[in-house]
Amino acid sequence: MRKFLCFFTVVLIIIFLTFVILSAAENDKINYVGTNTCRLCHEPQTQSLIRSLHWKKGIKNSPLSDKGCETCHGPGATHVRAGGGAKKDLVTFTRSERPEDKSRVCLNCHENSPSISSWDASLHKKNDVSCEDCHTIHTNSRLNLKNTQPAMCTSCHKEVRSQLARQSHHPVAEGKVKCTDCHTTHGGFGKHMLNADSIPDLCYTCHAEKKGPYAFEHPPVAENCGTCHQVHGSNHGNLLDSKVPQLCESCHNIGAGHTSRAYTQQHGFSGLATANKNKFFARGCLNCHGNIHGSNRDPSFLR
Ligand code: HEC
Ligand code: HEC
Ligand code: HEC
Ligand code: HEC
Ligand code: HEC
Ligand code: HEC
Ligand code: HEC
Ligand code: HEC
Numbered sequence: 648m649r650k651f652l653c654f655f656t657v658v659l660i661i662i663f664l665t666f667v668i669l670s671a672a673e674n675d676k677i678n679y680v681g682t683n684t685c686r687l688c689h690e691p692q693t694q695s696l697i698r699s700l701h702w703k704k705g706i707k708n709s710p711l712s713d714k715g716c717e718t719c720h721g722p723g724a725t726h727v728r729a730g731g732g733a734k735k736d737l738v739t740f741t742r743s744e745r746p747e748d749k750s751r752v753c754l755n756c757h758e759n760s761p762s763i764s765s766w767d768a769s770l771h772k773k774n775d776v777s778c779e780d781c782h783t784i785h786t787n788s789r790l791n792l793k794n795t796q797p798a799m800c801t802s803c804h805k806e807v808r809s810q811l812a813r814q815s816h817h818p819v820a821e822g823k824v825k826c827t828d829c830h831t832t833h834g835g836f837g838k839h840m841l842n843a844d845s846i847p848d849l850c851y852t853c854h855a856e857k858k859g860p861y862a863f864e865h866p867p868v869a870e871n872c873g874t875c876h877q878v879h880g881s882n883h884g885n886l887l888d889s890k891v892p893q894l895c896e897s898c899h900n901i902g903a904g905h906t907s908r909a910y911t912q913q914h915g916f917s918g919l920a921t922a923n924k925n926k927f928f929a930r931g932c933l934n935c936h937g938n939i940h941g942s943n944r945d946p947s948f949l950r
C-alpha cells in the first residue's frame with residue numbers, strides 16, 4: 648500500500664511538472680508576437696536597426712538571433728492586442744521606468760565585456776544614469792552613441808563645459824583630447840572614474856616627460872598634479888590653480904628678502920612700497936626655479 652502511494656505521488660508530480668512546462672511554453676508563444684508583427688506598425692524603428700551590429704546576421708548572441716525586437720522590449724502581445732500604446736510587459740526605455748530595470752536589459756548580454764564589468768561601481772549607475780542615457784539603439788552611429796563627445800557628456804556636466812572654456816584648458820572642444828581618454832564612463836573603482844590608478848599615472852600617459860625619477864624631486868608633483876593644476880581648465884596660464892607666486896607661497900614661507908616676494912618686510916604694502924621695490928613681476932619664482940617638476944642638477948630646481 649505504502650509503495651503504491653509513493654508511486655502515485657511521483658506520477659502526480661510528473662504530470663504536474665509537464666503541465667507547468669507546456670503551459671509556460673504556450674505562454675511564451677502567446678506573449679511573444681515576433682519581429683514581423685512589430686514591423687507592421689514600426690517600420691522606421693526596424694529600418695534604423697538593420698545596419699547596426701545588433702541586427703547583423705552571423706553575429707552570435709545578437710538580439711536578431713534571439714527574440715528580435717522583444718529581446719529588449721519584452722513580450723509584446725498585450726501591446727499589440729491593444730493596437731499599440733505603452734502597455735504593461737513592455738520595456739519602453741522611457742523616464743517612467745526604473746534605471747536599473749532598463750540597464751538590466753542590456754547587461755543581460757553585456758555584463759561580461761571588460762569595459763562594463765565594473766558598472767556596479769560606477770558613479771553613473773549609483774546616480775540613476777542608465778545605458779540609454781548615452782546610447783541609442785535605433786541608429787547606426789558609431790558605438791551607438793546618442794551624440795559625439797564632448798557634447799554628449801557636457802549636456803549633463805555643464806560645469807565641466809564652462810571649465811573647458813577657460814583661457815587655459817585641455818583641448819577637448821578642439822577635438823585633440825576626449826573625456827574618455829581620462830575617464831571610464833562605465834565605471835571604475837577610483838574616485839572620479841579615472842582611466843588610471845592615480846592622477847599622476849593618468850597624466851604621465853600623455854606627459855611622460857614629467858615622470859622622473861629626478862635626483863631632486865619636488866614632493867607635491869609625484870603626489871598629485873591636481874595640487875597645482877586644475878585639469879579641465881583655469882583662468883591662469885598652464886592650468887594653474889592660482890598665480891605664481893601665490894601658488895608657491897601657499898606652501899612656502901620663504902624668508903624676507905628672498906627675491907620675487909611681493910614686498911620685503913621693510914617695504915609693506917602700506918609703508919614704503921613703491922613700484923621698484925615690488926618684485927612681483929613676470930614669472931615670479933619661475934624666473935629662477937624653472938624646473939619646477941623636478942631636476943637632476945639642482946636641489947632648488949634652478950634653471
Ligand atoms: C498595431 C500596431 C502596433 C504593433 C503591431 C506594435 N506596436 Fe508598438 N506602438 C504602436 C503605437 C500606435 C504606439 C504609440 C503609442 C503611444 O505613443 O502611446 C506604439 C509605441 C511603442 C513603443 C513606445 C512606447 C512609448 O511609451 O514611448 C514601443 C517601445 C513599442 N511600441 C514597441 C513595440 C514592439 C516591440 C512591438 C512588437 C512586439 C510593437 N510595438 C508592435 C503600435 C503598434
Ligand atoms: C541579446 C543580446 C544583446 C542585448 C540585449 C543588447 N546587446 Fe548590445 N550588442 C550585442 C552584440 C552581440 C553586439 C556586437 C558584438 C559585441 O560587441 O559583442 C553588441 C554591440 C553593442 C555595442 C557596440 C556597437 C559598436 O558599434 O561597436 C553597444 C554600444 C551596445 N551593444 C549597447 C547595447 C545597449 C545600450 C543595450 C541595451 C539597450 C544592448 N546593447 C543590448 C548583444 C546585445
Ligand atoms: C555616461 C555615458 C554612458 C553610459 C551611461 C553607458 N555608456 Fe557605454 N559607452 C559610452 C561611451 C562614451 C563609449 C565609447 C567609449 C570610447 O569611445 O572609448 C561606450 C562604449 C560602449 C560599448 C562598446 C565598447 C566596449 O567598451 O565594449 C558597449 C558595448 C557599451 N558602451 C555598453 C553599455 C551598456 C550595456 C551600458 C549600461 C549598463 C552603458 N554602455 C552605459 C558611454 C556610456
Ligand atoms: C538592443 C535592444 C533593442 C532592440 C533589439 C530593439 N529596441 Fe527599440 N528601443 C530600444 C531602446 C534602448 C529605445 C529607447 C530609445 C533609443 O535608445 O533609441 C528603443 C525605442 C523604441 C521605440 C520608441 C522610440 C521611438 O524611436 O519612437 C520603438 C517604437 C521601438 N524601440 C521599436 C522597436 C522595434 C519595432 C524593434 C525591432 C525591429 C526594436 N525596437 C528593437 C532598444 C531596442
Ligand atoms: C586630461 C584629462 C581629463 C579630461 C580630458 C577630462 N577630465 Fe574630467 N577630470 C579629470 C581629473 C584628473 C579629475 C579629478 C580632478 C581633481 O581631483 O582635482 C576630473 C574630474 C571630473 C569630474 C568631477 C569633478 C568636477 O570637476 O566636477 C567630472 C564630472 C568630470 N571630470 C567630467 C569630465 C567630462 C564630462 C569631460 C569631457 C567634457 C572631462 N571630464 C574631461 C581629468 C580629465
Ligand atoms: C544623463 C546625464 C549624464 C551624462 C550624459 C553623462 N553623465 Fe557623468 N554623471 C552624471 C551624474 C548624475 C553623475 C553623478 C553626480 C555628479 O557627480 O555629478 C555623473 C558622474 C560623473 C563622473 C564622476 C564625478 C565625480 O564627482 O567624481 C564623471 C568623471 C563623469 N560623470 C563623466 C562623464 C563622461 C565622460 C560622460 C560622457 C561620456 C558623462 N559623464 C555623461 C550624469 C551624466
Ligand atoms: C590624453 C592625453 C592627455 C592626458 C591624459 C593629459 N593631458 Fe595635459 N595636455 C594634453 C594635450 C594634447 C595638451 C595641449 C598641448 C598643446 O597644445 O601643445 C595638454 C596640455 C596640458 C597643459 C598645458 C596647458 C596650457 O595652457 O598650455 C598642462 C598644464 C597639462 N596638460 C597638465 C595635465 C595634467 C596635470 C594631467 C593629468 C591630470 C594631464 N595634463 C593629462 C594631453 C593630455
Ligand atoms: C608644485 C606645483 C605643481 C605641481 C604639483 C605640478 N605642476 Fe605642472 N606646472 C607647474 C607650474 C608652475 C608650471 C608652469 C611652468 C613654467 O611656466 O615653466 C607647470 C606647467 C606644466 C605643464 C605645461 C608646461 C610644460 O612644462 O610642459 C605641464 C604639461 C605640467 N605642468 C604637467 C604636470 C604634471 C603631469 C604634474 C603631475 C605629475 C604636474 N604638472 C604637477 C606647477 C606644478
Ligand code: HEC
Nearest residue numbers: 865866867874891894895897898932933936939946947948
Ligand atoms: C603643495 C605645497 C607646495 C607647493 C604649492 C609648492 N611647493 Fe615647493 N616644496 C614643497 C615641499 C613639501 C618641498 C620639500 C620641502 C623640503 O624638503 O624641506 C618643496 C621643495 C621646494 C624647493 C626645494 C627646497 C630646498 O630645500 O631646496 C623649492 C626651490 C621649491 N619647493 C619651490 C617652489 C616653487 C617655486 C613653487 C611654486 C611654483 C612651489 N615650490 C610650490 C611643497 C610645495
Ligand code: HEC
Nearest residue numbers: 892895896899901902905906907908931932934935936947
Ligand atoms: C632671482 C632668482 C630667484 C627667485 C626669483 C626666487 N628664488 Fe628661491 N631660490 C633662489 C636660489 C638661488 C636659491 C638657492 C639658495 C641656496 O641654495 O642657498 C633659492 C632657494 C629657494 C628655496 C629653498 C631654500 C629656502 O630658502 O627655503 C625655496 C623654498 C625657494 N627658493 C622658493 C622660492 C619661491 C616660492 C619664490 C617665489 C616667491 C622664489 N624662490 C623666487 C633664487 C630665486
